[in-house]
Amino acid sequence: METFGNTQHKIIHGDAVQALTVISDNSVDLIFADPPYNIGKNFNGHKDKWETEEEYLNWCYKWLDLCIQKLKPNGSLYVMTATQFMPFFDIYLRKKLHILSRLVWYYDSSGVQAKKYYGSMYEPILFCVKDKNNYTFNTDNILVEAKTGAKRKLIDYRKTVPTVYNSEKVPGNVWEFPRVRYRMEEYENHPTQKPIALLERIIKASSNENDLVMDPFSGTFTTCFVAKQLGRNSIGIELQEEYVKIGLRRLQLANEFKGEKLQKEVRTFETQKLATVHTLKLFEDSNGKYIHGKH
Numbered sequence: 001m002e003t004f005g006n007t008q009h010k011i012i013h014g015d016a017v018q019a020l021t022v023i024s025d026n027s028v029d030l031i032f033a034d035p036p037y038n039i040g041k042n043f044n045g046h047k048d049k050w051e052t053e054e055e056y057l058n059w060c061y062k063w064l065d066l067c068i069q070k071l072k073p074n075g076s077l078y079v080m081t082a083t084q085f086m087p088f089f090d091i092y093l094r095k096k097l098h099i100l101s102r103l104v105w106y107y108d109s110s111g112v113q114a115k116k117y118y119g120s121m122y123e124p125i126l127f128c129v130k131d132k133n134n135y136t137f138n139t140d141n142i143l144v145e146a147k148t149g150a151k152r153k154l155i156d157y158r159k160t161v162p163t164v165y166n167s168e169k170v171p172g173n174v175w176e177f178p179r180v181r182y183r184m185e186e187y188e189n190h191p192t193q194k195p196i197a198l199l200e201r202i203i204k205a206s207s208n209e210n211d212l213v214m215d216p217f218s219g220t221f222t223t224c225f226v227a228k229q230l231g232r233n234s235i236g237i238e239l240q241e242e243y244v245k246i247g248l249r250r251l252q253l254a255n256e257f258k259g260e261k262l263q264k265e266v267r268t269f270e271t272q273k274l275a276t277v278h279t280l281k282l283f284e285d286s287n288g289k290y291i292h293g294k295h
C-alpha cells in the first residue's frame with residue numbers, strides 16, 4: 001500500500017479493505033462508493049467477477065461495515081452497485097443506517113442494449129445517513145428547474161392567495177445525466193467512469209467546504225477531482241496503478257510517476273485532427289478555430 005498527495009488530497013494505492021482499516025474512525029463527512037459490480041468488466045486486466053454471488057456480497061458487506069465505521073456521526077454514504085445486487089445492499093444497510101433516498105441514475109443509450117428483454121438504462125444509488133436528525137443537505141446548492149412554474153408559469157389557485165408555482169425544486173430521485181462518452185472532454189481510459197455532473201450534485205448536497213470526502217473505489221478519481229474543484233478535501237483509494245496515475249494527474253498531485261510523464265491519453269479523433277492540421281498547415285486562432293496562415 002502506497003500513499004500519495006498532501007494534507008488536502010490523498011491517494012492510496014492499494015486494496016480498499018486494507019486501506020479503509022488505517023483511516024481514522026468517525027473522520028469522514030461523505031463517502032461515495034462505486035465498487036466493481038461483479039458483472040465481468042475489465043479493470044486494467046482484472047476481471048470484475050467473483051466465483052459466487054455470496055462471495056461478492058460478503059466482500060461488499062466487509063467494506064460497507066468499514067465505511068460506516070469511518071463516517072462521522074453526521075456523515076453520509078452514497079453507494080452504487082448493479083441492479084441485481086442493490087436489493088441485498090438495501091436490506092443489509094437499512095439495519096445499520098437510515099436510507100433516505102433510493103436514487104436512479106438514468107441515461108439514454110443509442111446502442112442496442114438487448115433484443116429479447118428490456119435493456120438496462122439505469123444504475124441504482126442508495127443515499128444513507130448515520131443520523132436522520134443530523135446530516136448535511138445543502139438544498140439551495142442543488143436546485144433544478146421546476147417546469148410547471150418556470151416554463152408554464154402556472155398559478156396554484158388552491159392556495160388562499162393564488163400563487164405562482166415555484167420555478168426551482170430539489171431534484172427528485174430519478175437523475176438523468178449522460179454517461180461519459182469517448183468524445184467528451186472529461187473522458188478517461190476506464191470502463192465505468194462516472195460523470196462529473198453526478199458527483200457535483202452529490203458533493204454539493206452532502207458536504208461543505210473543507211469537509212472530507214472519501215471514495216474507496218476511485219477509478220478515474222472523479223469524486224476526488226470534483227471534491228477538489230468544490231473546495232473539499234479528499235481521500236481516494238484504488239487498486240490499479242494505471243488508474244492511480246490518472247488520479248495523480250487529474251488532481252494535479254504529480255507530473256510524473258516512476259519516471260513516466262503523466263499525460264492524458266490522446267484519443268483517435270484528436271490524432272486525426274492533429275494530422276489534418278499538420279498536413280494542411282493550419283494554425284489555431286485565439287478562438288480555438290483552425291485557419292490557414294497566421295494573422
Ligand SMILES: C[S@@+](CC[C@H](N)C(=O)[O-])C[C@H]1O[C@@H](n2cnc3c(N)ncnc32)[C@H](O)[C@@H]1O
Pocket residue numbers: 014015016017034035036037043190192193194195216217218219220221222223237238239240243
Ligand atoms: C466502478 S469502478 C469506479 C469508477 C469511478 N467511480 C470513476 O468515476 O471512475 C471500480 C474501481 O474499483 C477498483 N477496485 C477493484 N477492486 C478494488 C479493491 N479491492 N480495492 C480498491 N479498488 C478496487 C477498480 O480497479 C475500479 O477502478
